[in-house]
Amino acid sequence: MSQTVPVLALKGVNKSFGAVRALRDVSLELLAGEAHALAGENGAGKSTLIKALAGVHRPDSGEVLLDGRPVVFHGPADARDVGIAVIYQEPTLFPDLSIAENIFMGRQPRRPLRRIDHKAVRAQVAGLMARLGVDLDPDRPARGLSIADQQIVEIAKALSFDARVLIMDEPTAALTGSETARLFSVVEALRAEGAAVLFISHRLEEIFELCQRVTTLRDGRWVASEPLAGLTQDDLVRRMVGRDLEELYPKQRTRVGETALSVRRLTREGVFRDVSFDVRRGEIVALAGLVGAGRSEVAQAVFGVDRADAGEVRVGGTVLRPGSPTAAMDAGLALVPEDRRQRGLVMEMSIERNIGLTGLDRLGRAGMVKRALERGRASDWAVRLRLKYGSLGDHVAVLSGGNQQKVVLAKWLATDPAVLIVDEPTRGIDVGTKAEVHRLLSSLAADGLAVLMISSDLPEVLGMADRVLVMHEGRMVAEIPRAEATEESVMAAATGLGAKGRAA
Amino acid sequence: MTVTVDKPAPAPDTERSARSLVDAVFRAREISIAGALVLLVLFTWVAEPRFLNDQGVKDLALNAAILVLLAVGQSVVVITRNIDLSVGSVVGLSAFACGKFVSGTDHGVLTVLLLGVVVGGACGLVSGSLVSFGRVPALVVTLGMLYIIQGLDYWWAQGEQINAADVPQPVLDLGSGSVLGIPYLPLISATVLAGTAYFLRTYRSGRELYAIGSSPEAARLAGVPIRRRVLGAYLFSGAVSGFAGALWLARFGTVVADNAHGWELTVVSAVVVGGVAIVGGTGTVWGAALGALLLTTIGSALAVLKVDSFWADAIAGALLLAAISVDRIVNVRMTRALRKRSAR
Amino acid sequence: GGTTKKDTDNSGPAKSDAKADPDAPLKKGLKLAFLPKQINNPYLKILDTSGIGAAREFGGKGKEVGPSDASASSQVSYINTLVQQRQDAILIAANDPNAVCGPLKQAMKKNIKVVAYDSDTAPACRQVFINQAGSEEIGRSQVKHLAKQLDYKGEIAILSATQNATNQNTWIGFMKDELKKPAYKNMKLVKTVYGDDDDQKSFQETQGLLKAYPGLKGIISPTTVGIAAAARYISDSSYKGKVVLNGLGTPNQMRKYVKDGTVEQFALWDPRKLGYLGSYAAAALASGQITGAEGEKFKAGKLGEYTIGKQGEVILGPPTVFDKSNIDKYHF
Amino acid sequence: MKLRWDTAVGVLLVAVFVTGLGTTDGFASRDNLAFAFNDIAEVALMALPMTLLVVAGQVDLSVASMLGLSSALTGELWDQGWAFETIVPLVLLVGVAGGLLNGWLVTRVGLPSLAVTIGTLALYRGLASVVLGSNAITDFPETYAKWAVDTTTVPGTFLTYPVALFIVLALVAAVVLHSTRLGRSLFAIGAQEDAAYFAGIRVKRIKLLLFVVAGLVSAFAGVVFTLRYGSARADNGQGFEMLVIAAVLLGGVDFDGGKGTLFGAVAGVLLIGVLKNLLTLNDVANEVQVIVTGLLLVASVLAPRMIATVSAWRQRRAAAPTS
Ligand SMILES: Nc1ncnc2c1ncn2[C@@H]1O[C@H](COP(=O)(O)OP(=O)(O)OP(=O)(O)O)[C@@H](O)[C@H]1O
Ligand SMILES: Nc1ncnc2c1ncn2[C@@H]1O[C@H](COP(=O)(O)OP(=O)(O)OP(=O)(O)O)[C@@H](O)[C@H]1O
Ligand SMILES: [Mg+2]
């Protein structure tokens, strides 16, 4: 099997963006019927590599081989036409178009006279949705879909044509267990039919579950390509990071202080209702639940970017003016939103300005901004979070996904908050950085910060939280102390099966 | 390590009602404009019955015909998240070119229309190439083209005027004649409108225009030939504007260099009133055409109602604002209702 | 307190301390600049071309400059430039009688002569105004002509150019005055609309008029753009033969409508003569033959001798009335 | 060395100016320069708030109409015998009200600014003609008119008072845009509104403020315009909105928001003004000037693009042999 000609391969590929050398002399072979993992830290060049495979980027040198023959893709359409399906790291949907149109754009089945066969489109989408086991209306517009649903549409898109090669860049980052499992079974089936699969994930257990081989990148350089059988997670981490990894969930014991954030009977019609909970100083409280349970919406209503229909939020004893993020910030609240590209960062702005954005009033007097202070604040946090960047004046758009996430964290930690709400803080972050973020959250909590952490990563929830709050369909269904929190107890509550623990 | 649990599916009937609500939201703009139009016409008709006599209806249709054409062309560009501010200048240039070409000759109608299309298409090609291949912001480029084409037109015309007397009768007949009592011009506009609408709905390239406007980045990754499509949109808009220029000559007979001077904002207004989002991706040419019809009808109605012409601009502006505000408010309300109803 | 209208006093007509020397020869190499309302106005183009031709006759140099939109503010920058270029005389068809005043006064201070033609400025801001015909005569005669065609009864309307055009407003003033006479007691001016000298706007204004005033019997359009547009609309509509159109137009524009019976008659002076006369007046001023005072005389080439009237006005002569019988003799 | 477009416009401006000095009689005269700059004073004034708006991803097409409305009101009230000292504050208040309406529709109703201000473009111009109809009011007090005309200059300079005021305001605007919290917020709002909102920036309040300032400045420009020409008319400044926007865009301010410098915008305005003056002095026909304006606009976006493409190509060629 391994002697056959690779379906798709890269040979000696180099790719630079200005001064950044994203790929240096990288090679990779994808075989039919094999799932191949791509591992590496944030910014290692994984996404760049698949973009080179997909015809988005032209390599500066080196070649792409299809069935052993060199090819040049002039654009994504060329790659698609030879049967390469790609799920990109960031969902790339048309918000105004229906889900069905999103899936079939440019490839709609046609009737005579090259007219689109709308009926066939709908039927095929329904088939795909059934195959993925999800229930999404093909006619609803993509706007307003949760990130998870967006990712599902992306997956459906990739499945919609019989791809010889399926490339997935962190498709599971936004998915919960059930969806991930469903995805894996579909991928398994495709692989059995002889498709080659390239899979990227920062969740190592997924790599071991799904793939047979792994290629590791470090700083844009090829490190190794090898079978996964016989490899341990620690081996893989060592390849990626170049050193041994510290503990992933470095939970510190802290003294829990007085109540810092108190939410009472918060309701937003149609999204969540009657949500009450407290977070105390020194505590990390996790907010768990299935995708779409309304966790992010609660966080946004607490922070004031969404207006709650009823209920109140107190920070340090004072009631927040509803619908005002500024008031929330003044009271010491910080929110790291889940959608970093739209809400977390100003992509076309430099790193330093992004970090400075949350503290403009502290960067000078009388409404002025001192550049030295701005830069100082940014470089301070860049060091503390081990940000990988060229210059602080670079746009954040050129950073890798994980490094972008660090900038969002930096921007909020720099406000020196009393309560920090983090929505999926480690989504898309590599294991090394993940540990760093966890250590950071832990030590911040130890210093008396109150942390509310929304996460779909169950091990993270269990590893980090002092208490776990669980939401189900817009309601707070359980509050589970650390000692009783197990995968089973949390999932049971999240799915609405026999609420364990006392109802909140 | 992952836990396999199925997400409970929502009850199918809430889903369906949610869907029809979604549809309603998206159709709301066309309906509300059509409603406003009907109200306006009825009100004016009650106040002055002659508004809807034979001549009146004919005038309404004739007045709207050219603006509708331009709005159709413009929508196609706006749908791709671009804009063409040069339409007014293109109409001016094309009308003058056609006038100059036919003046004192007996060229046929088809030749004149073809010339208009070619002149306009050429302008569209230049704007389109700059926007798509030069990858520069459309607003700036087409504002530049507005000036350039206008300047060329003035330079060429040197104050010359083409008079109706010099224009061959068949061309003038196109502007004033009719079949079965329906004047040619509105017929032509309606045909172009229907054809464009059909194309946008049922052809891949049509859908791709929406895709580009909705998210250019996603369109690129989906393999949509963005440059070609955008160029095509401009070419179409240019050709339609040029065509409108030829019709202008047919309708008014007299042309000078600055015909349709300043129309770009009216056309954009019509498109926006008609529900084509200025940021691209949504809207239909039907809506844009209704918008154009509404704008011209407001003008005609005010004249018939003997509203002092000083008031005309102010009222037109206020109505425009009212139309888009009401639409927006209805939209927001319905979205909110949708959210509450589809609560999972 | 504060500064109010009562505190200001606008000075009278242009005064000149210079003495006229009627026998002074026309200077050679005079630089004349024509500043029309807008360079793309076909009517003013004819005028300016003929004026530039006249300048060539007496060995001067004429040129036409101007804005492409008919707004007062854009004329101002041209006046300034002409001053910087040290022209000998500026001939202007003013878009706004007052907005161009300051710069024109500056020009006169620098000994540049200013002649207004077609549309006057405030009298203080120019030395001579070349009037197409006596304003009073134009105004009254148009009402008279139309009245005769309508048999002295029915509703009438006016389709003018821009709301601020001096000449138009003066004429309309005289029209209204004429209509007060008992002979016109059965005629009623129902509305004045403005087509802004824009063909399409004039077209739609006509349409609006006819729709809004079903009893309308006649339209006067004392502007060449307006009358042509109105004729075009009427000729294709059901109003043809029911509504009388009269006014000021050029024979080339109106020929078709006179022949097809839409329009019976209209009037105009010869714009070529107007430009020609303006050119000579400017030269006479620049050569010191005249200063712009009432009663001074000067010779305008082949047009013969003209006398300056009240407030520096020079009148070209009565307008020609065009109809089926004579229109083919004129080509402009 | 990366060449920024706003710098390029600045260099071009200087080049045009120097060419004018060398080649054109009368260009360098004090009178002419005073006139040339004064002639674009209102456009320049309105370009300042417009720059801030465009950086924040907004646009105000109604500025010229507000100028017209302010001019018409000034004229009508003056004609009715009001004191000039009362008229000016009142008219400025109307400007603020107009800005509030624009801002309210954009921030509260949530409409795109382009659509809103196309509407108010018609509305304000319409109101102007309702106020003043076809009249032109002319007899403005010399005591005030003299401050606006180009024959009165700040002693010792060729700067007229409107131009001097513009310089002061431009400096203020530059500081605001480039070194204050507000300025940083504007860039953030223009580049990514959601992210700015999530960072606690009062997006709506800031936008509202911008529209109000634009209304206020336009109303003030209306007063200046009226005094400068000594003529109040409803159609004063018609079409200036395009000129203002052209100037701002010419200066390299990105219409999509989030990018641009005030220096660029000012250089853009001045370039248009100086070029117009120079071409007119050389008897270049108006239509050619129109074409030049258009070409400059196209070049303003095309040139940086081409420079970037060429330098990327060079870089790639330089990088190729090493790999
Ligand atoms: N368009 C671009 N312009 C400039 N630099 C870029 C661009 N895209 C990627 N880079 C840089 O190339 C390097 C590799 O980025 P890439 O996105 O491939 O990383 P990754 O391995 O996918 O990381 P992550 O796990 O965080 O997604 C990073 O240093 C990134 O900053
Ligand atoms: N940007 C958005 N616009 C509109 N609706 C949204 C948006 N994001 C989420 N929703 C909807 O709001 C509801 C709650 O989603 P929310 O994101 O709060 O859930 P969550 O539990 O945080 O899940 P996730 O893991 O996706 O963050 C879902 O029905 C989702 O479809
Ligand atoms: Mg990546």
Ligand SMILES: [Mg+2]
């Ligand atoms: Mg969430």
